[in-house]
Amino acid sequence: MDGTRFDSGRNTSGEDNDESSIEESVGIIEGSALVSKGSRYLRAEGLLGFSAALPTIMLTRLISGKGYGLFALHDIRKGTCLLEEDALVIVRSLSGESRLERCTRIFTMINDLSSKKLDLYSSLHYEIQTLDAESRDYVRRYLIRKQYTPVTLPAALLDHLKLLAIFKTNSVGSKTGTGVFATYSRINHSCTPNIDNSHIDDHELLYAIRDIKAGEEITTSYIDGLTFPKAWRAKTLARWHFVCKCAACAGPQAVEHARRRSMIAQGFVELDQGMREPTNIATSHSKQSHDKLNQAESVAQLCIEEGLVGTDLSRAYRLCSECALVVGQPLKAIEYARQAYEVEVICVGPRIKTKDTVQTWLHQLEALVVEKPRRARHEIEKRRKAAEKIEHEALKRSKKIVDEEAVARQNREAEELEKGAEQRRARQGEMAARVAESNRVAGEEARMEEKRVKEVERTAAKKARRFIRLKGAEAGMDVEKVEALAAQLKGDELIELASGLAEVEDVAKVKILFEQRLQSMLGCEANA
Template identity: 25%
Template sequence: MDTSSMVSDFGKMNVRDQKNHPLDHPPADTTDTTTSNTASSNTSFTESIDRDVAPGAGASTTSKSKSVSAYKQPGIAANSVESHSPGADMSDSESGSPTKPTSSPLKATAAEFKPSPHQPQSGAFDSFTSSHNPSSPPKLFEIGPSGRGGTGVFAAQNIPLGTRIICDSPLLTIPSNQLYLVWGPYCRLGNAEKRQFDALYFWENTDLHLEQASRMCLLDYTDDAIESDDEEELIAEHVRVMGIFAVNNFEMPKGALGLFPNGARLNHSCVPNVHHSYNPTLNKLTVHAVRDIFQGEELVMNYMGQHSHFWTHTKRWEYLRSRYGFTCQCEACSDTTGTNDSRREMLQALVWGLEEFHKGQPDEGHFLIPSTGPDALAQAEQVITLLIQQGLFAMELTRAYRLASSLALDLGYHQKALEYASNEAEVEKNIFGTELDDLKKHGTASEVWIKNMFVILKDKQYTPYTRLAEKIYNITGVKHEVLADSSDHKSSGRGKKGGKNSKRTSPKKISPKKKEPRPQEEEKDAV
């Protein structure tokens, strides 16, 4: 690939031709099921840690109707990444990190997350704390008219980062990506469920050829009992049902698609304040706050998937218009300064350089491809910074933290590696909750990564600071042995009388007794 035509200059990093960029259409996400317990590995930035029931199954970190077909389900490409370990192992104090080894790694904090100025606010939080309740608290959201068009979902109260807002069961499902299959489940719905379905947004995507699909799959042309007027009415109704399902469904495991009544009400933003994913442990769609949300704010998600974070607003508009029939006017798309597009282009370029470095054959002549491990870590930290600046706090941020953690571990920056891993675990819990059984099963959960790191660091005779070990334990439940040692030391340090207000006395001096010879009988007995 000729990368010289991709970037005009180092300062602006304007991507000229995104269609030829390797990250424009990334490969389908895969699940890493071979996490090593004995050696570190560089995790590719685009390597998936999506919530799949099985490797290769439909991604359950769902994109709302990412690709639907009136006839058949498209194939899902699988992709795996080879591990690469650059750099020699060095201690924290000798690492020569591009940032200070003892500095706190980049972390998204609630103070940096501010609601869009045009959104209504009704007071601020007294304190920002994460909540991971397994069931939605009452009155967290309400549905009403949206300034974005149609209806939307709004925060009924101040919602802290990490709160599970929606836990939705499917209204109906189809086993594969063939839209004509939705007719049977729709006809079997009760009257109340049909009213829920019928109230959802309808748009007929001409590329799906819904009417042709309906005529081929629904009608029996040998049945003379159907009048022509009835036939047209039946076709129109079938097209309407397929059209509603096409723009409101979510991907589920194993290629299935489902429509979730509350989740379908969420509107789109290129800077979402909630993250949605299908939770196979609960068999429900869950929606979590990725930042603190104020009462009255509209809850918005990303319809397009993580790859859209590298696109300019014109490309995002093209995608949304062709699949959903609207033009996004979120804060990212409404930015007239060009800053948002520049940062996203920068993200695309930096991640491309890290991917090339990850292949193990870096091109030292290209400035975007790091030539050393410390340079790669510094570039990964730039990616984290840009994601935080863009307000992108979900899957893409966990991947960036994992990459930075892996690079730091390979370089011997042990404390930094653990801190980045703890940041990943915190974001992971914020967007998924505590039910991470599927991620643990396939070895992609941050908890698995941290356990592997503890094994590696034990071999290197490195012990983390107690405070850092406590932080990791509080987030993931993974307990390092340093905490057990600390607990034992605290419990045995003082007796019953040894308190803060105890009277301290000097020990009484005892004169040594004169040693007397033992009788001969005692010596024999002793022998």
């Protein structure tokens, strides 16, 4: 590939750049001379026919032999949308299609182009070596079908081989098919690119994945697997008959680049095992799990040092998040998930939504770490109210029984007056026994409910005490002080402190909250 609409004022933060700053942010360069600059001059229908009156700027960097290239005319912020472009030609993927049928469809799409778009397409750099003998044969058979004569066939064959070579050299794959773009197809490759791309239907979007300085060339990656060995990258790039001379391949620090990328690739392989599902916060705290977290953090740091700040860095942060969760550091897990999400948005833009994104993982973590304590408090309050209701009903039934028995007693006393004092005392004793039994049953029910309520409260207090110890350890607090604080607090005080800690994500704020409660505890002891 060698280097329509530029909109360098759009970025992922939702802010718009000043109009003057987006008017001349990106330029197209051929050889060593700037052909045009400014988003207003880079329309697809006018890319080749520039007026001689347009300004020409000479840059110190030469790209001779690379055809066109894109350079930044002004500083460009990370996350800026550099390009939004529709394909000149896009060929849908069809299952079971032969190579001859695909070749025919490519020529049909090219023939349907307007004259201006055909000029744009024909101006793209190409390598005729990308066409093998079989492809050349398909072109010949296609032209024979079109009834070209032996006289006109040679010239038509040369023209059509060029058109097919342009497609082979410059095509970019997407979810819907393979396309050639007037501008994106001109961007050169680097093993440390400064942009990433995404697709919305047939629409190509390019985003700056790091800050780009004025005069710096805008580069993308033709391949996946930038952490693979240099030999593998070179073999893959040979498809475009392209020899990469970026700093990672041919610079003075190429050996150091190769070492770091090997460490990143090895780290990804080792960390990917068994780290794909959300797990309970209280899972393994073993030394091995902590080593995995340290390894994931090292891989992320290596990605930053190596300049692989796109999807590789997002993947590293995702693994850091998963490892932090396994070792029982949920707040750190959430923070790494947020960093992974921020990098993902910078790479593909805020409009790309898929089922398995870092944002989904972030939402799972927040639900696991934040919502669980809230549900526990709600359940405790629900059970307490249920116990109070049962106790109230028991007392009400007991009072009703007593009232009914009192009326019956009065009636029996009236009868006993006639039967004699002895029968009256006997019946009164029987009635007293029944009342006592009723009170005993009601009291037993009340004690059982009180016992259940206390058990629920003890369970909640234990969970809150464990959570306080965990947060104290994460904040680096003295274990004995935390234990003393947890031992002094009772019931609702424990639950209140645990709830407050659960809502604080910053470790420093957690530590401050602990120190405040400890000072309060010491003050109470001094007053006592």
